[in-house]
Amino acid sequence: MRAFNYCRPTSYGEAFHWLAGADQLVVPVAGATDLIPRIRDGLLRPDVVLDIKDLPDMRALTPTDGRLTSGEGVPPGLYVGAAVRMNELARSELVSSRWGVLAMAAASMGNEQVRNRATIGGNICTASPAADTAPALYVLEAAVCIKGPDGDRTVAIADFFAGPRKNALHRGELVVGLTIPQPPEGSIGHFEKLSRRKAGDLSIVSVAALAVRTDAGYRWRLALGAVGPTPLRSPESEAILSESLTDEAIDRAAASAYGCCCPISDIRSGLEYRQAMVINLTRHAIHAVMAQMPTP
Amino acid sequence: MTMPFRGPAAVPLVLHVNGEDFHVFVEPRRTLLSVLREELGLTGAKLGCGHGQCGACTVILDGETAYACLTLAIDCEDREIRTIEGLMRGDSLHPVQEALIAHDGYQCGFCTPGQVMSAVSLLEHNPRPTDDEIREGMAGNVCRCGAYPNIIASVAAAAELMAAEGD
Ligand SMILES: Cc1cc2nc3c(=O)[nH]c(=O)nc-3n(C[C@H](O)[C@H](O)[C@H](O)COP(=O)(O)OP(=O)(O)OC[C@H]3O[C@@H](n4cnc5c(N)ncnc54)[C@H](O)[C@@H]3O)c2cc1C
Ligand code: FES
Ligand code: FES
Numbered sequence: 001m002r003a004f005n006y007c008r009p010t011s012y013g014e015a016f017h018w019l020a021g022a023d024q025l026v027v028p029v030a031g032a033t034d035l036i037p038r039i040r041d042g043l044l045r046p047d048v049v050l051d052i053k054d055l056p057d058m059r060a061l062t063p064t065d066g067r068l069t070s071g072e073g074v075p076p077g078l079y080v081g082a083a084v085r086m087n088e089l090a091r092s093e094l095v096s097s098r099w100g101v102l103a104m105a106a107a108s109m110g111n112e113q114v115r116n117r118a119t120i121g122g123n124i125c126t127a128s129p130a131a132d133t134a135p136a137l138y139v140l141e142a143a144v145c146i147k148g149p150d151g152d153r154t155v156a157i158a159d160f161f162a163g164p165r166k167n168a169l170h171r172g173e174l175v176v177g178l179t180i181p182q183p184p185e186g187s188i189g190h191f192e193k194l195s196r197r198k199a200g201d202l203s204i205v206s207v208a209a210l211a212v213r214t215d216a217g218y219r220w221r222l223a224l225g226a227v228g229p230t231p232l233r234s235p236e237s238e239a240i241l242s243e244s245l246t247d248e249a250i251d252r253a254a255a256s257a258y259g260c261c262c263p264i265s266d267i268r269s270g271l272e273y274r275q276a277m278v279i280n281l282t283r284h285a286i287h288a289v290m291a292q293m294p295t296p
Numbered sequence: 297m298t299m300p301f302r303g304p305a306a307v308p309l310v311l312h313v314n315g316e317d318f319h320v321f322v323e324p325r326r327t328l329l330s331v332l333r334e335e336l337g338l339t340g341a342k343l344g345c346g347h348g349q350c351g352a353c354t355v356i357l358d359g360e361t362a363y364a365c366l367t368l369a370i371d372c373e374d375r376e377i378r379t380i381e382g383l384m385r386g387d388s389l390h391p392v393q394e395a396l397i398a399h400d401g402y403q404c405g406f407c408t409p410g411q412v413m414s415a416v417s418l419l420e421h422n423p424r425p426t427d428d429e430i431r432e433g434m435a436g437n438v439c440r441c442g443a444y445p446n447i448i449a450s451v452a453a454a455a456e457l458m459a460a461e462g463d
Contacts, residue, residue: 006324006370007301018301036327036366037347048301049324051371087360111436112414114348116360117367 001040008051012174016149018050019172028052028174030083031117033110034126052121052174058083061092064179078180082121086133090115098182101189101208105136108193108206121175124160127167128202130226134161135208136191138223138231142180148173161230186213190288192281193225202226205277207257209285211241211293218242218293222253222285227261227278234260237282245290254282302370309373313338314382320369328372329353329364332379340380340409344438351437354410355379361417361436380409383416391457392416392450401450403441411437415451423462424455 009015019026027046029035030053038044052058060081078099080089089095089106096103109115109123109132123131124144134157142157149172157178160168169175183189193206206225211218220241225231236256240249258278303324311318313336320335329346332338332355344352346365353364356378383390392415395401402408411434418425418433425433430451439447 001325001327003304003323003325005301005303006368032368032371033348033363033366036368039325040346049368110348111351112418112433113351113354113361113363113436116357117362 001036002042002045004039004046005048006051007048008054010054010056012055012147015050015052015055015174016172018048019174020149021048024048026050028125030058030119030122031085033114033118034122053083055083055174055176057081057176058121060084060177061088061094063094076182078182079177080120080180081177082175083119084121084177086110086115086118086120086123087112089120089133098187099136099140099180099189101139101191101210102133102136102180104189104191105133105193105206105208108132108191120178124157124178125167125169125175127161127163127165127230129161129164129228129230130202130206131231132191132193132203132206132225134231135206135223135225136189137178137180138233139189139208139210139221140180140183141221142178144168144175145177145179146173147176154179158230158233163229183210184213187211188213188218188289188292190285190292192285192288194277194281205274205281207278207281207285209282209289211289222257222282224257224261224278224282227274229262232260234282236260241286245286250283250286253286254279257282307370309370311336311369311372311377312375313377314379322369324368324370326369327365328355328362328367328369328377331369332364332377338379338381341413342406342409344406344410349438350407351410351414352407354413354437356413356417359417359420361414363436378413380412383412390416391461392419392454395450395454395457396447399446399450399453401443401446402439403443407437407439407441411439411447415447415454418451419455419458423459425451427452 024047026048029049058081061084064077064079086106086109123133137157144155144160146153189210191208193203195201203226208223210221220238222234222237234257237253240253306321306323342352344350348363348366355364358375414437
């Protein structure tokens with residue numbers, strides 16, 4: 001592996017000082033599960049590796065009384081610091097209480113060793129279309145909190161993914177965390193993924209479904225991973241399911257999800273298999289959500 | 297105030313491994329695995345793939361398993377590192393090691409130190425795992441000899457040994 005400098009700033013001032021270095025490639029690192037293989041394979045040649053884990057609030061996992069939603073007596077949202085690790089999400093009672101779809105996605109990632117190190121910030125910054133937390137964050141309509149030398153900004157998760165391995169960060173910016181609105185009580189989420197092995201492999205297809213409880217019933221959200229240049233929502237499927245949950249409606253919703261995708265063939269799966277699995281996995285996810293709905 | 301960054305040449309580090317402090321002088325690019333094996337002579341953790349795919353390099357960092365091949369040594373200062381060399385108590389093997397011997401939980405043995413560390417950590421977090429929980433907890437450790445059924449049986453047996461010791 002090529003040699004590099006290492007720094008582990010404890011203040012943002014210090015971090016941005018290094019990140020602004022004009023003549024050097026300064027690359028942030030958190031869990032290093034993506035970065036080390038890339039450096040080792042010569043795909044990335046950083047001069048400086050900047051460890052973000054000791055920056056303020058990077059490991060925070062707390063309820064917010066945020067601007068995003070409001071509620072009575074219950075925390076209206078969740079703040080997840082960028083350096084929060086998958087196993088922390090998967091095992092947190094707070095996360096499972098209302099954001100279970102994110103806990104499921106985190107639990108599905110890699111394997112125990114990877115989940116103990118891999119962070120949510122690293123997962124989205126890699127901007128792989130197959131990033132497993134992404135479909136969950138899409139249906140939860142999370143917002144990405146970004147800090148840079150010129151101040152703070154917030155970007156909707158769907159705008160953060162810009163293309164395969166491209167995110168919305170400008171040079172010198174860091175993701176500091178995510179704010180996730182709290183779905184109303186009685187909402188039901190589910191995450192499902194298909195991969196070559198059950199553990200330790202990226203998704204061939206992944207699906208997150210969230211039935212958001214409303215006075216009249218449920219408003220559905222559906223997101224897919226690994227089947228296009230970025231994760232994506234399927235608005236038509238969402239509209240169909242919010243209207244009706246008959247077998248025929250579910251078939252149409254799954255077909256619409258298929259229509260949204262523009263998958264590729266790669267080492268994990270051929271195009272046709274991927275397309276067929278979009279329909280199957282979408283159906284599974286819908287049924288898994290329905291199975292948890294209270295019987296009228 | 298900004299701290300100077302460290303490297304790219306060797307820098308001094310203190311690593312806490314198996315309850316002892318080790319002073320090493322290594323480049324920031326060095327992985328924990330290479331430092332354990334080449335600087336400290338702790339060759340239990342193995343280099344299988346070097347890409348987070350096999351688990352032969354598994355160690356326990358602050359009570360949780362990690363792939364030492366994907367972890368920078370410089371990221372491990374101020375952390376408790378445990379390797380298979382630290383498992384014995386006096387002359388006694390760890391119950392997980394005993395169980396692997398009793399149940400033929402290995403063939404060539406190359407993956408075994410990693411399997412043992414994953415099993416130890418699993419049982420520390422979940423002393424009474426179901427077979428499915430064992431499979432899930434051990435899923436990051438590949439065995440090319442395919443000793444899986446016996447590995448799972450060994451972990452289950454170790455859980456019983458440890459429960460009996462606790463009684
Ligand atoms: C064996 C194995 C299995 C895997 N399985 C899966 C899987 O099932 N699903 C999946 O989605 N992924 C999987 N991965 C990929 C990887 O583990 C995840 O993407 C992980 O979440 C990356 O997080 P990290 O903290 O390790 O990132 P790092 O490697 O530390 O960083 C990844 C990238 O993000 C940048 N970065 C990190 N944090 C920040 C920040 N706060 N601000 C700005 N930039 C930042 C880094 O510069 C780097 O480019 C797997 C990896 C391995 C090795
Ligand atoms: S050597 Fe670390 S996972 Fe294979
Ligand atoms: S015993 Fe040979 S690789 Fe597992």
